[in-house]
Amino acid sequence: MDFSFAMLTASTASTVLSYAAAFFFVVVAVAAAYALVKAGKALERVDKVLADVDEEGVPLMRKAGTTLDGVNANLGNVDQITKDVADITDKIDTMANAVEGAVSTPARKAAAFSAGVQGAVSSFMRRDKGAGTTGGGDAAASSGWAYAPAGGAAPEDATADSAGVSDDAGATKEPVSGSGAGEAPGTSGDAATDGGPSRED
């Protein structure tokens, strides 16, 4: 009884395992078939895509090559334009330097010369200079380039006295020169003609 039960149990387990293995292999076969079908479809699509690429890619690449040739030609033109612009810039720079050298030096000399002339004229025409160099006086106070009667007043006063018109001269003559001239009226005429007292200034 026990032996038979053991045999039955063993045969049942072996049968179950056999069925399980068969089921497993069936499932594996179905999955493999499904995967192969999918792979076949994918390969078919890849083959179709490759055919399309082979059909349309070559003209596209030819167009791209043509476009690149045009771009290269245009780039060559741009390069030439850049070189021309650089040459023009160099020429303009050279010309500007030449113009600067040709204009700045004469302009500088002219400006210096005009400034020198202006300074000399202003110094020559300065009014207070005349008063300082001629010893001052009524006329020097009124005009620097005008006659300064301080040094030459003596002979003039003397002549005025000798001519009998001392009233006119007395209004402007200075005390020192007037007194000196009055003391020696006889020599005042010579002094007035040779300008001796005035030269001493």
Added chain:
Amino acid sequence: MGLSTRLVVGGAVVGVALTYHVRRRRARTGESYLAIIRGLPGDVLRWTDEARDRAALALDEGVTAARRRDAEFGRQLLVAGEPPGA
């Protein structure tokens, strides 16, 4: 223009200038005409000396001013030639 014409014109110009000077001097100082005329040689000598002195001084100042302006112009050109930010 002949010599006589030149002499006449020159004499007229000198006479006008002398008249103007004498009248102006008399109006300013009140001196007599004779005194002014007799003092003319001395005036001329004095003017000559004064002009010589002032001309020498003016020449020196002019040269100084020209050199100063030249140096200033050179400095301005140097500054103008420098690039911005330098």
